[in-house]
Amino acid sequence: MKQEDLGRFVGYWLPQLEEELRAILHSPEEAVAGHYGMMHYHMGWVDEHFQPYAAPAGKRLRPILCLLACAEVGGDPSQALPAAAGIEILHNFSLIHDDVEDGDETRRHRPTVWKLWGIPQAINVGDAMFALAFAGVQRLSRRGVPAGQVLAALDLFTQTCLALTEGQHLDIDFEQREQVTVADYLRMIQGKTAALIRASVQIGALLGGASPAQQEALGRFGQALGLAFQIQDDILGIWGDPAVTGKAAGNDILRRKKSLPLLHGLNSPAVGAQLQALFADAPTEEQVPIAMELLAQAGSRAYAVEQVAHHHGQARQALEEGLGRSVQGSVLWQLAETLLHRDA
Numbered sequence: 270m271k272q273e274d275l276g277r278f279v280g281y282w283l284p285q286l287e288e289e290l291r292a293i294l295h296s297p298e299e300a301v302a303g304h305y306g307m308m309h310y311h312m313g314w315v316d317e318h319f320q321p322y323a324a325p326a327g328k329r330l331r332p333i334l335c336l337l338a339c340a341e342v343g344g345d346p347s348q349a350l351p352a353a354a355g356i357e358i359l360h361n362f363s364l365i366h367d368d369v370e371d372g373d374e375t376r377r378h379r380p381t382v383w384k385l386w387g388i389p390q391a392i393n394v395g396d397a398m399f400a401l402a403f404a405g406v407q408r409l410s411r412r413g414v415p416a417g418q419v420l421a422a423l424d425l426f427t428q429t430c431l432a433l434t435e436g437q438h439l440d441i442d443f444e445q446r447e448q449v450t451v452a453d454y455l456r457m458i459q460g461k462t463a464a465l466i467r468a469s470v471q472i473g474a475l476l477g478g479a480s481p482a483q484q485e486a487l488g489r490f491g492q493a494l495g496l497a498f499q500i501q502d503d504i505l506g507i508w509g510d511p512a513v514t515g516k517a518a519g520n521d522i523l524r525r526k527k528s529l530p531l532l533h534g535l536n537s538p539a540v541g542a543q544l545q546a547l548f549a550d551a552p553t554e555e556q557v558p559i560a561m562e563l564l565a566q567a568g569s570r571a572y573a574v575e576q577v578a579h580h581h582g583q584a585r586q587a588l589e590e591g592l593g594r595s596v597q598g599s600v601l602w603q604l605a606e607t608l609l610h611r612d613a
């Protein structure tokens with residue numbers, strides 16, 4: 270596949286992915302239409318009155334990675350579509366629960382599910398999406414994928430669900446913990462973010478017929494890409510443009526999130542004490558620019574950008590191992606490069 274093919278690939282497979290997602294998240298009967306309506310709202314298909322509406326729906330990054338990995342090892346992406354859809358549903362389940370756990374009121378420029386329908390319904394609809402994510406992966410059998418491969422994909426998927434909750438456990442725990450090291454942070458994002466990105470690539474490679482060694486190397490590519498992606502997310506969580514990210518300005522400062530730039534600032538000899546004093550109580554909106562200035566003095570943004578580049582480099586190396594050639598002409602790599610320059 271040639272580099273310029275990324276746009277064409279996404280243009281071709283995205284509508285098919287949406288169709289698969291709609292089939293999995295289809296309401297079985299009128300009595301529970303509201304339950305599925307909340308899912309459709311979160312997926313960007315309807316408004317809060319469940320009327321058809323094309324809203325910002327997220328990047329669909331993980332399923333695209335899954336389909337691309339399948340294609341890049343010589344497989345047919347249509348065989349991987351149900352897994353790609355299951356992965357996206359799992360991701361969206363985690364966002365709905367994460368918004369409840371964090372108390373976030375906005376996602377993708379719209380009120381969050383809990384904000385509109387309350388916490389009990391948001392937890393319940395998240396639970397349903399968790400179950401439907403597995404139902405999605407199981408639909409691989411309908412496409413003639415051999416039972417052994419379906420089981421292997423389900424096994425990876427199950428391990429990934431656990432990894433997500435482990436990462437989320439650490440993330441929540443770190444908000445109260447005084448001392449968090451960079452190693453602690455990396456362990457946390459490995460679970461919270463990188464595990465699912467790793468699984469997306471690895472499951473795509475598995476279904477595309479890659480050898481175990483190839484699957485492992487491509488998994489490492491996904492893992493490193495996931496780490497770079499989360500650190501980039503941390504940068505956007507502080508310095509991102511709210512109009513583009515759909516999140517409040519300085520969101521992570523207000524929430525005292527132990528994101529990488531903040532960890533760096535808190536441990537800085539120059540401004541660490543001042544930042545710690547600011548973080549002793551929940552910072553106010555007026556204190557956000559002060560915290561940003563302190564982070565600038567500590568060089569925390571530059572440090573995080575360097576770390577993104579480091580993990581991006583690791584991703585490139587693993588991808589070259591997995592493909593057995595240079596990343597030149599790799600569409601997976603083109604996507605990785607695009608992610609490096611994202612602003613939302």
Ligand SMILES: CC(C)=CCC/C(C)=C/CC/C(C)=C/COP(=O)(O)OP(=O)(O)O
Binds near residue numbers: 363433461498613
């Ligand atoms: C178990 C549990 C509740 C875990 C929560 C894990 C969690 C919410 C991790 C955040 C990962 C992340 C970077 C999300 C944004 O992805 P994105 O930028 O791809 O989002 P998009 O789909 O909106 O584009």
